[in-house]
Amino acid sequence: xxxxxxxxxxxxxxxxxxxxxxxxxxxxxxxxxxxxxxxxxxxxxxxxxxxxxxxxxxxxxxxxxxxxxxxxxxxxxxxxxxxxxxxxxxxxxxxxxxxxxxxxxxxxxxxxxxxxxxxxxxxxxxxxxxxxxxxxxxxxxxxxxxxxxxxxxxxxxxxxxxxxxxxxxxxxxxxxxxxxxxxxxxxxxxxxxxxxxxxxxxxxxxxxxxxxxxxxxxxxxxx
Amino acid sequence: xxxxxxxxxxxxxxxxxxxxxxxxxxxxxxxxxxxxxxxxxxxxxxxxxxxxxxxxxxxxxxxxxxxxxxxxxxxxxxxxxxxxxxxxxxxxxxxxxxxxxxxxxxxxxxxxxxxxxxxxxxxxxxxxxxxxxxxxxxxxxxxxxxxxxxxxxxxxxxxxxxxxxxxxxxxxxxxxxxxxxxxxxxxxxxxxxxxxxxxxxxxxxxxxxxxxxxxxxxxxxxxxxxxxxxxxxxxxxxxxxxxxxxxxxxxxxxxxxxxxxxxxxxxxxxxxxxxxxxxxxxxxxxxxxxxxxxxxxxxxxxxxxx
Numbered sequence: 123x124x125x126x127x128x129x130x131x132x133x134x135x136x137x138x139x140x141x142x143x144x145x146x147x148x149x150x151x152x153x154x155x156x157x158x159x160x161x162x163x164x165x166x167x168x169x170x171x172x173x174x175x176x177x178x179x180x181x182x183x184x185x186x187x188x189x190x191x192x193x194x195x196x197x198x199x200x201x202x203x204x205x206x207x208x209x210x211x212x213x214x215x216x217x218x219x220x221x222x223x224x225x226x227x228x229x230x231x232x233x234x235x236x237x238x239x240x241x242x243x244x245x246x247x248x249x250x251x252x253x254x255x256x257x258x259x260x261x262x263x264x265x266x267x268x269x270x271x272x273x274x275x276x277x278x279x280x281x282x283x284x285x286x287x288x289x290x291x292x293x294x295x296x297x298x299x300x301x302x303x304x305x306x307x308x309x310x311x312x313x314x315x316x317x318x319x320x321x322x323x324x325x326x327x328x329x330x331x332x333x334x335x336x337x338x339x340x341x342x343x344x345x
Numbered sequence: 346x347x348x349x350x351x352x353x354x355x356x357x358x359x360x361x362x363x364x365x366x367x368x369x370x371x372x373x374x375x376x377x378x379x380x381x382x383x384x385x386x387x388x389x390x391x392x393x394x395x396x397x398x399x400x401x402x403x404x405x406x407x408x409x410x411x412x413x414x415x416x417x418x419x420x421x422x423x424x425x426x427x428x429x430x431x432x433x434x435x436x437x438x439x440x441x442x443x444x445x446x447x448x449x450x451x452x453x454x455x456x457x458x459x460x461x462x463x464x465x466x467x468x469x470x471x472x473x474x475x476x477x478x479x480x481x482x483x484x485x486x487x488x489x490x491x492x493x494x495x496x497x498x499x500x501x502x503x504x505x506x507x508x509x510x511x512x513x514x515x516x517x518x519x520x521x522x523x524x525x526x527x528x529x530x531x532x533x534x535x536x537x538x539x540x541x542x543x544x545x546x547x548x549x550x551x552x553x554x555x556x557x558x559x560x561x562x563x564x565x566x567x568x569x570x571x572x573x574x575x576x577x578x579x580x581x582x583x584x585x586x587x588x589x590x591x592x593x594x595x596x597x598x599x600x601x602x603x604x605x606x607x608x609x610x611x612x613x614x615x616x617x618x619x620x621x622x623x624x625x626x627x628x629x630x631x632x633x634x635x636x637x638x639x640x641x642x643x644x645x646x647x648x649x650x651x
Contacts, residue, residue: 276456277427277467281474281523283516284453285508285535286582293582294458306513318516321523324431324475324490 124244125153125217126251127237129164132171135213138234142210143176146202147236148224149189150216157251160215160237162189168215168236184209193220199227206231242273259329259336265322267308274301280322347484350447350502351419352391352531355625355650356560361618362625363646364421364533364562365389365637367413369404378404378412381634388638389628390649391419391448393533397428400460407437410446421504422446425454430470431479431490438480442499450504450533451476474527477503481528503528508535509546511583518549525559532559533627536566536577537613539585544620551622560624563617567630567640568606571595607636607643614644 139145147169155161169185176183186209190198193216206212211232214221218239225233241253256273262280263270272278276294283302286293290303309315327333346353355362365385370377385392392413396406410420422441424434441449453473457465471479471490479490480503487498505524509517521532537543543563550556568574571594578586590609597605610628617623626644630637641647 276458277453277469277472279453279469279472281472283511283513283520284473285506285511286455287511287513288582289512294456300512303513306516318519319523321474321478321527324471324479327470 124156124242124251125219125239126157126241126243126253127154127159127217127239129159129168129215130236130238132168132175135168135234135236136172136175139172139211139213142232143181143183144208144210145172145183145185146205146209146212147172147185147187148193148202148212148214148216149187150193150214150220151189151191152194152216154216154220154237156245158249160217162187165189165215168213190216193217193224196223196227199224203228257330258327259333260326262322265317265320267305267312267314267317269301269304269308271301271305274299274304280325348447348500348502350391352421352448352504353502355390356531358650360650361646362391362531362560362562363389363628363641363649364391364393364625365628365630365634366393366395367409367634368395368398368632369406369409371401371403373404375412378409379416382413382416382418384634385637386416386418387649388641388647390625391421393421393423393450393627396423396425396452396454397460398455400427400455400457400462402461407441407444407446410441411444414445419448420446421448421450422501423450423452424476425452426469426472426476427454427457427467430468434471434476435479435483435489438483438499438501439495439497442501443497447500447502448504449480449501450506451480451529452506473505474523477505477524477527477529485528502530504531504533505529506535507532508583509537509543510535510539510585514542514546517546518553518555521550521559521561522553522555525555529559531562531624533562534564535583536564536629537617538590539587540613540616542585543617547620547622556622556624561622562625562627563620563623564627564629565610565613565617566628567610567633567636568594568602569633570599570602570606573606607640610640611643614640614646618644 147165149162149165150160165187169187172185192198206228213234213236214224215236221235242255243251243253246252258272276292283300287300292298292300309317367381394406394409406423410422413420451473457467482488484498487495507521574591574594577584614626
């Protein structure tokens, strides 16, 4: 899985920055680089946009570009300790996790997001990504032909499809595949249609976000 | 008999059930419900009360059910899984039973995108089949979904909806089978216009014997106009309207189209009565409740049993 996001509109970013124009613009070399929203290249693009805009407005500014290997690991975030003090604000182009980890590391500095984190997904083709997983914490893909109804059915139905499924598409719009149509097709292709007859019981959502923020400790990996 | 439901009683006696629908108002005026109820009195055996249909906020289904109940009508409480989690759903089931409601219809619900609050979150803690299981467990085992014992079991007759025309077609009978296995006792179908396709579905249902444990009430909706027929074909997901019917509606003058729509509906009910396994009809005359008595009478289904 890869975390996918969208760059925020330039106008929103400028509004959020307000009078804070000494900016440390921080990219991330992981998922957001792959989906083309927050890597070194996008840091360069946004930095140019900001410089052009403030120059035109006749304002003083300083935009420093820097891209970390990852914003979800302290060892990389720590690398910018020496430069943080020179700026009013850190504008992070990482996913929501990266933004937060930077913020909790540099507690006296405002940290703003430049990206809307959207989903865990796959690359369908160059420039096209699609959601696949919601991190529910209790995988049932063995039961559903390898297609996740929690992430891919608009109603997260465990016993679909609903009456709105039409010609393989979801009732919410004709561009969205009906997850349960995909499930039935996959069960047929893999000769497992008997699976369809089984009722999946009400789920225990505690493994997902409903159980509260999640944390995982692996004693075997700790130093 | 598991409940005091009129639908259960008529089915047990081998009778043909006639149900209809009442959409609660988008406001707090109980008179709207009473007016609609009055039109249906003595004409149908039970009245479904929709639950924030098409995701538009309306008076709650349970409240409107109670208003109809006070008038002496037999309401069917529709419950969608979109807006309430298992705690709220079970709580409302207890409340419904306590207020003398005898029937519940378990539904997924339309996505909120179609309604007046597309910004809202949806819930879908459980789905319609799991809701059927939940009601049956509460009624038959006296247990909540969480496993705790219930003091005072809710005696509700359990129904669900099924759309024989949605895709993929080949699992549509199996899906009814899953609802039956979950404990569903009656099904009201999506509006039927394609009789041939419905008959094929019904054959699949009967071949597997599902119809014996789960009574199928066939859904019909009269066209008010040729425009409505075309609109339903084009814009309602999972609706199958044959061109022949649209042509027939277009073939009569505009002012005669409503009458033609009623005539078609009556013919459809008569055809449905002949299809093996069909145990009743569900007449969804959307904001056209005034026509239900005429349809039921013309279809030869009056008087209704006590």
